Amino acid sequence: xxxxxxxxxxxxxxxxxxxxxxxxxxxxxxxxxxxxxxxxxxxxxxxxxxxxxxxxxxxxxxxxxxxxxxxxxxxxxxxxxxxxxxxxxxxxxxxxxxxxxxxxxxxxxxxxxxxxxxxxxxxxxxxxxxxxxxxxxxxxxxxxxxxxxxxxxxxxxxxxxxxxxxxxxxxxxxxxxxxxxxxxxxxxx
Amino acid sequence: xxxxxxxxxxxxxxxxxxxxxxxxxxxxxxxxxxxxxxxxxxxxxxxxxxxxxxxxxxxxxxxxxxxxxxxxxxxxxxxxxxxxxxxxxxxxxxxxxxxxxxxxxxxxxxxxxxxxxxxxxxxxxxxxxxxxxxxxxxxxxxxxxxxxxxxxxxxxxxxxxxxxxxxxxxxxxxxxxxxxxxxxxxxxx
DNA sequence: CAGAATTTTCAGTAATTACTGAAATCACAA
DNA sequence: TTGTGATTTCAGTAATTACTGAAAATTCTG
Numbered sequence: 001x002x003x004x005x006x007x008x009x010x011x012x013x014x015x016x017x018x019x020x021x022x023x024x025x026x027x028x029x030x031x032x033x034x035x036x037x038x039x040x041x042x043x044x045x046x047x048x049x050x051x052x053x054x055x056x057x058x059x060x061x062x063x064x065x066x067x068x069x070x071x072x073x074x075x076x077x078x079x080x081x082x083x084x085x086x087x088x089x090x091x092x093x094x095x096x097x098x099x100x101x102x103x104x105x106x107x108x109x110x111x112x113x114x115x116x117x118x119x120x121x122x123x124x125x126x127x128x129x130x131x132x133x134x135x136x137x138x139x140x141x142x143x144x145x146x147x148x149x150x151x152x153x154x155x156x157x158x159x160x161x162x163x164x165x166x167x168x169x170x171x172x173x174x175x176x177x178x179x180x181x182x183x184x185x186x187x188x189x
Numbered sequence: 190x191x192x193x194x195x196x197x198x199x200x201x202x203x204x205x206x207x208x209x210x211x212x213x214x215x216x217x218x219x220x221x222x223x224x225x226x227x228x229x230x231x232x233x234x235x236x237x238x239x240x241x242x243x244x245x246x247x248x249x250x251x252x253x254x255x256x257x258x259x260x261x262x263x264x265x266x267x268x269x270x271x272x273x274x275x276x277x278x279x280x281x282x283x284x285x286x287x288x289x290x291x292x293x294x295x296x297x298x299x300x301x302x303x304x305x306x307x308x309x310x311x312x313x314x315x316x317x318x319x320x321x322x323x324x325x326x327x328x329x330x331x332x333x334x335x336x337x338x339x340x341x342x343x344x345x346x347x348x349x350x351x352x353x354x355x356x357x358x359x360x361x362x363x364x365x366x367x368x369x370x371x372x373x374x375x376x377x378x
Numbered sequence: 379c380a381g382a383a384t385t386t387t388c389a390g391t392a393a394t395t396a397c398t399g400a401a402a403t404c405a406c407a408a
Numbered sequence: 409t410t411g412t413g414a415t416t417t418c419a420g421t422a423a424t425t426a427c428t429g430a431a432a433a434t435t436c437t438g
Contacts, residue, residue: 157361
């Protein structure tokens with residue numbers, strides 16, 4: 001790692017490590033981390049130089065990141081090389097990551113579970129297994145469609161909701177009471 | 190894989206695959222999947238037999254799962270062997286997983302970011318990097334403490350919230366209006 | 379306490395995944 | 409179109425991670 005300040009180097013190394021713990025290869029994590037903290041787009045040679053990777057490794061890493069929609073490719077005027085940068089908005093990054101993981105892993109899992117649950121089986125062991133799969137399916141489906149749903153919310157609303165934390169319970173109780181009142185009115189007329 | 194019905198075999202293989210995509214080794218994923226759909230606790234030999242792993246591999250896998258608090262060890266009367274089972278409550282499983290990942294990966298990342306952000310730097314590149322790290326830190330902290338917070342909610346409330354999905358926005362708006370009214374009253378007195 | 383049953387450890391090996399350098403391909407300018 | 413710079417591909421190799429079998433340790437029983 002040449003020409004990287006200790007601050008940035010530390011960040012990059014940590015992200016490489018984290019990446020590998022979440023099933024993303026170390027190199028890819030490091031490239032992303034570097035782009036994330038860089039104040040200008042970088043080309044592949046600069047990345048290879050900074051992280052001390054081979055040019056081809058950087059090429060593969062960038063391709064991977066593009067497939068995750070985590071980097072933007074751009075051209076600088078008067079320069080034939082491709083420059084890469086990470087989107088600035090951290091919420092956007094978070095959402096993109098969640099969307100991609102959902103598409104790649106969660107959706108196929110749901111589909112597998114759905115198929116498994118509707119299969120006709122006779123064995124009691126299989127019957128039990130199906131119950132368990134159903135429970136897992138329902139949970140994943142609930143969480144996953146909640147995710148999709150809140151993606152639609154604008155960022156401020158999302159932040160507001162998060163900051164509310166557990167206090168959201170009070171709000172839900174309030175909602176319950178309002179509903180009873182409304183329901184009462186309706187049934188009275 | 191001996192004695193496993195196609196239904197269960199399929200489930201187990203899928204989970205092994207998913208595990209490895211999320212940074213959990215294939216074997217561990219398969220052992221967990223098997224325990225999850227099993228209608229009774231299994232001992233290590235049964236697992237080794239069913240999945241066709243060596244006994245020592247199963248031992249290591251179970252140790253790993255115990256460290257994630259994802260399996261329960263129990264003894265059957267009149268049997269010296271150790272039997273393992275997966276907790277039944279899928280929400281509990283989900284929460285445990287989230288807690289462990291937070292403890293192992295998110296918290297150390299937050300700590301690294303906090304340190305990086307309070308470091309004194311002069312280089313403009315470092316200053317910029319610090320801004321980015323601050324943004325990431327704040328997002329992770331917000332989401333992570335929201336997670337901790339909603340863990341406290343009982344399951345029904347959580348399900349209610351999830352089912353509400355994007356409609357939660359309406360509720361937040363309502364809350365906003367109530368606050369204004371309340372605030373108005375206060376300032377009037 | 380001796381011995382049997384069970385579990386764990388760990389060094390060696392196998393399998394997988396990551397990385398490189400060289401060659402091929404591509405993209406553009408003259 | 410040809411040449412040059414840039415990027416990608418891919419076969420070979422390196423590094424890492426996973427797995428096994430044998431031995432050690434642990435746990436229980438008589």
